Every structure is written in structure tokens, then in C-alpha cells.
Amino acid sequence: MNTKNSKMLFNRALRVMVGGVNSPVRAFKGVGGTPLFIERGKGSRIWDADGNKFTDFTCSWGAILLGHSHPEVIRASRNAINNGSSFGAPTLAELQLAEVISERVKTAEMVRLVxxxxxxxxxxxxxxxGYTNxxxxxxxxxxxxxxxxIVLSKAGSGLATLGMPSSAGVTEGCVSDTVTLKYNDVEAFESFIDENGSRVAAVIVEPIAxxxxVIPADTAFLSSLRKKCxxxxxxxxxxxxxxxxxxxREGAQGLYGIYxxxxxxxxVIGGGFPIGAVAGRSDIMKHLAPEGPVYQAGTLAGNPVAAAAGLTVLSHLDNGFYKKLEEYGKNIENLIKSAARNNKIEITVNRVGSMFSPFFTASAIKNFNDVLNTKKELYPRFFWSLIKNGIYAPPSPYESYFFTSSHSELDAERFGHAINNAFEDLKNE
Ligand SMILES: Cc1ncc(COP(=O)(O)O)c(C=O)c1O
Known part of the structure; x- marks a missing residue:
């Protein structure tokens, strides 16, 4: 595979961009080699700077749900930008996005876009x-x-990829009130709260890590969080x-029925543009400025282009949409399992709908320790084999694979073929 242009661009980037990237995992430290510079995407496909074509199973780390360059998302964001890219004043698009989030997610009584x-x-x-004191x-x-x-200790993602337990520059004072417990461990959590609950402001969790x-929380674990909080x-x-x-349609909370x-x-709510949102009980949300004493602000918050793109994505998401993703995901999961069986590779696949991870182990994966005990050292070879076979996978064993509604049967076939070759490569190592 020719990667001459990516290599040239990366060397150029190293001179002005720290590590050649604007976000650490993109530097491919988790898999070695040179990151591919991506030039364009259409549907499930992306093309790099050397014209290599891939089926994308990273999907901008989960931000892309309908596929790249979706015509309606392009139209909506173009229309928005024709009217101006930012005003720093209220716009209809941000109101509509907040309304849609609130309609879909019953706990999202009020929304603040960031x-x-x-x-x-x-x-x-x-x-x-601020709310609990x-x-x-x-x-x-x-x-x-x-x-x-506040949350940069024993975190996953890039920190895990780089093997960093925490970050330099974070003072002890900043994290002295942050307590990190084991995921999916009801007993450890309950005993901590029983002793310290009167001092705990919040419990924050990825309901599907x-x-x-990918590691889904056990229902019993989430129920315990709800009860103890x-x-x-x-x-x-x-x-x-x-x-x-x-x-x-209601996220993981809708899936679990724990709120x-x-x-x-x-x-997803930004359709590939920068966005974030806090949403929840209005009695809590009303503690935010300007109604309450908790300050938060943003020059570009509720940006009309991001809001228009996000609204368009959300308009596609009915129950049938998720059913199709689930069926597709089941097929992908089976392809991995049967390729692993054929090549006698031990694999555990964790999957919820359109997010999944193959782990190199036969054991169940319930927490971070379990992940550390997998044969992660196999991942770089596996990753590069997928790349050579036209599959763009996440460049780290600690990240999730994603697919979109634009991924086709042909993409699944390509994936099956690539994964079989990747396992075969490992077997012949
Ligand atoms: C669960 C979770 N929370 C927060 C973040 C941070 O979001 P951002 O990268 O938009 O700052 C991420 C990013 O991947 C995430 O996966």
C-alpha cells in the first residue's frame, strides 16, 4: 500500500503540530507506523491522501451516524452557513435542537449546548x-x-493508549476530590457511598463504556448507582x-430503563461539527447562569451550523433506524466470531448496536483490568492487516469500532474478508 503522501504530510505536521496531530490517539502510537491523512469521505468510505480507499469503522470516533457527506446534512449546514456562521446571540436552530433532545430523552427537561x-x-x-454544595x-x-x-485520572481513551495513569499539569488540589472506583463493581461502589455519600456531589459514568x-455496564450496577445516588x-x-x-432514540438510558x-x-448531535450538551432535571439545570449561581458560557455555544447539521441527523433516527443498525451489528459480530473460530484465535466481542470491540481473550470483559489482561500486543499487527485489506479501524486497542446506517452488505463482506485475513496473519506470526 502506497502511503507516500501521508508520510510526507505527517513529517510536515511534526514540525508545527505537536506529535503531528491535534488529538493524541490520531498519532497511531497505539499501533505504530504513520497516521493516514484523510482527504475525503462519502457514506461508509474514506480516502486517504494517497488515494487508498477504506470502509470506515471509526466514523470520527462515533460522531458520524448517517455516513460521511450525507447529502441532507450537507444541504442543511450549507443553508445555515449561507446565513452566517455565528452570531453569539440566540438562534432558532439551537432552540430546535434543544427541543428535539428534550422530546426524545425524557430526563432532558432542560438543555445547555456547548x-x-x-x-x-x-x-x-x-x-x-453547585447544586449539592x-x-x-x-x-x-x-x-x-x-x-x-477533574476527571483526568485512570481514564480510558488516549491516556490508556499512551499508558498514562494521569496527566502532568493537573494539580493534586484539582483531583483531591475525585475518586475513581472499579467499573461494574457494585460492592466497591456501595461501600464507598455508604461511608462517604454525604460528601459526594456526583457520580459520573459511561453507561456503555x-x-x-466497548464494555456495557451491568444493569445491576446502573441500578445500584441510581439507588445509592x-x-x-x-x-x-x-x-x-x-x-x-x-x-x-433515548441513548443508553432508554435502552436500560435506568435514568x-x-x-x-x-x-452525534452535531452531525460531525463541534458540539456538546448538558441536559437534565430542570431544578438542577436552573442552577446554571444566568438563572443560577453556577457559571458557564461559550462564544460559539449553540452554533447554528452545528445545530442545523445535528438536527438533520436526529430527524432520521426512528425506531426502524436502530433496528437496522442492530441487525447489521449482529452480522458483523458473527463475522468476527466465525473468522476467529476458523483461525483458532481467542476473541470476545462486546457490542451494543453500532458500537463494538473485539478483545483478544476468551474471557468476559467487564472492567478496565480485564482489558489490560487481554493480548493487546496482537492489536498493532491486526490493525495494519485490516488497513491493508481496506478497513479503517480505530488505531488503539482501547477504542471502539463504529459503523453507520450507510454501511452496506458489500461493506460487511469486505469486513468479513479483511478480518479473516487479519486473523490468518496473526496465526502465521
Ligand atoms: C464518553 C465521552 N465523554 C466525553 C468525551 C469528550 O468529548 P470531546 O472529545 O468532544 O471533548 C468523549 C470523547 O471521546 C467521550 O467518549
Whole structure:
């Protein structure tokens, strides 16, 4: 495969962009080699700077749900931009987006739009502290809530990829009220809350973790979070930046039937443009400025182009849409399992709808420790084999695979073929 142009661009990028990228995982440190510069995308396909064509199973880390360059999303964002790209004043598009989120997600009584998932999670945490007048934030190992100081310890995603337990530049003071517990461990959580609940402002969780590969929370675990937060007057925050509108019309909360006080959204609701949202109980949300004492603001917040694109995506998401994604996902899961069986490779596939992860192990994967115990060292070879066979997979064993409604039967066939070749490569290693 010719990657001459990507290599040239990456070398050029290294001179002016730290690590050659604007977000760490893109640097391919998790798989080695040179990152591919992507030139364009259409539907399920992307093309790199050397003209290599791939079926995309990363989908902008889950932000793309209808496929790249969807004609209606392009039309809506073009129409919006023709009227101006930003005003820093209220617009109809942001109101409509807030209304749609609120209609779909019953806990989203009120919505505040921001510019990224990071900002949304940070705001939800500050709001919880302002609302409860308590300090401690409970989070879970391997969950990622963006890169704000408060949640940068034992997080998944790029930190896990780079093997960093935390980040330099985060003071002890910043994280002294952050407690990280084991994901899916009811006992550890309940005993912590029983002792410390009166000091806990919020419990923040990815209801389906997507930043250590896909790991769904057990229903019993989420139920315990709900019950204990109620008993101790802690705010329960679901970080649905990945799962919101991807796994059901009402996100992971709709799928599980367990409901948070606040939700954090991003990715899908911007149709590929920068966006984030905090949404939840109006008595809590009303503590945000200008109605309440918790400050939060944004020059580009509720941007009309992002809102128009997001609204268009959401307009496609009926129940039939998710049914199709589920059927497609089942097929993809079976393809992985049968290719693994044929090549005698031990694989566990975790999947919810259109997000999934193959783990190199025969054991069940329930938490970050389980992920660390898989044969992650096989991933780089597996990844490059997929790339050579025309599949663009996430360049880290700690990230999720995604697909869109534009992925076709032919794409599934290509995927099946590529995955079989990748396992064969591993077997012959
Ligand atoms: C669950 C979750 N929360 C928060 C974030 C941060 O969002 P952003 O990258 O838009 O700041 C991410 C990003 O991947 C995420 O997966």
C-alpha cells in the first residue's frame, strides 16, 4: 500500500503540530507506523491522501451516524452557513435542537449546548457541585469524560493508549476530590457511598463504556448507582457523549430503563461539527447562569451550523433506524466470531448496536483490568492487516469500532474478508 503522501504530510505536521496531530490517539502510537491523512469521505468510505480507499469503522470516533457527506446534512449546514456562521446571540436552530433532545430523552427537561463533550462533562460536574454544595466526584476506571482536570485520572481513551495513569499539569488540589472506583463493581461502589455519600456531589459514568473498548455496564450496577445516588442525594450523571442517539432514540438510558439526573451529550448531535450538551432535571439545570449561581458560557455555544447539521441527523433516527443498525451489528459480530473460530484465535466481542470491540481473550470483559489482561500486543499487527485489506479501524486497542446506517452488505463482506485475513496473519506470526 502506497502511503507516500501521508508520510510526507505527517513529517510536515511534526514540525508545527505537536506529535503531528491535534488529538493524541490520531498519532497511531497505539499501533505504530504513520497516521493516514484523510482527504475525503462519502457514506461508509474514506480516502486517504494517497488515494487508498477504506470502509470506515471509526466514523470520527462515533460522531458520524448517517455516513460521511450525507447529502441532507450537507444541504442543511450549507443553508445555515449561507446565513452566517455565528452570531453569539440566540438562534432558532439551537432552540430546535434543544427541543428535539428534550422530546426524545425524557430526563432532558432542560438543555445547555456547548462546544465539546469535554466542556459538557466539566459543566455537568460543576453544576452538580453547585447544586449539592458537596465536593466529591465519583468516576470509574477506564471511563473517559474529556480532558478537564477533574476527571483526568485512570481514564480510558488516549491516556490508556499512551499508558498514562494521569496527566502532568493537573494539580493534586484539582483531583483531591475525585475518586475513581472499579467499573461494574457494585460492592466497591456501595461501600464507598455508604461511608462517604454525604460528601459526594456526583457520580459520573459511561453507561456503555466506549473508551476502553466497548464494555456495557451491568444493569445491576446502573441500578445500584441510581439507588445509592437517591439515598445520598448525589447527582447521577450519565456520560452519553458516545451512546447518546447512537444506541437508541433515548441513548443508553432508554435502552436500560435506568435514568440519570443529568446527561452529557456530544458527537452525534452535531452531525460531525463541534458540539456538546448538558441536559437534565430542570431544578438542577436552573442552577446554571444566568438563572443560577453556577457559571458557564461559550462564544460559539449553540452554533447554528452545528445545530442545523445535528438536527438533520436526529430527524432520521426512528425506531426502524436502530433496528437496522442492530441487525447489521449482529452480522458483523458473527463475522468476527466465525473468522476467529476458523483461525483458532481467542476473541470476545462486546457490542451494543453500532458500537463494538473485539478483545483478544476468551474471557468476559467487564472492567478496565480485564482489558489490560487481554493480548493487546496482537492489536498493532491486526490493525495494519485490516488497513491493508481496506478497513479503517480505530488505531488503539482501547477504542471502539463504529459503523453507520450507510454501511452496506458489500461493506460487511469486505469486513468479513479483511478480518479473516487479519486473523490468518496473526496465526502465521
Ligand atoms: C464518553 C465521552 N465523554 C466525553 C468525551 C469528550 O468529548 P470531546 O472529545 O468532544 O471533548 C468523549 C470523547 O471521546 C467521550 O467518549
Amino acid at each position: 462546544n465539546s463533550g469535554t466542556e459538557a462533562a466539566m459543566t455537568a460536574i460543576r453544576l452538580s457541585r 458537596k465536593k466529591i466526584i465519583v468516576k470509574f476506571e477506564g471511563n473517559y469524560h474529556g480532558h478537564s482536570d 466506549g473508551n476502553m473498548g 437517591d439515598q445520598s442525594s448525589c447527582v447521577l450523571i450519565f456520560d452519553e457523549v458516545i451512546t447518546g442517539f447512537r444506541v437508541s 440519570p439526573d443529568l446527561s452529557v451529550f456530544g458527537k
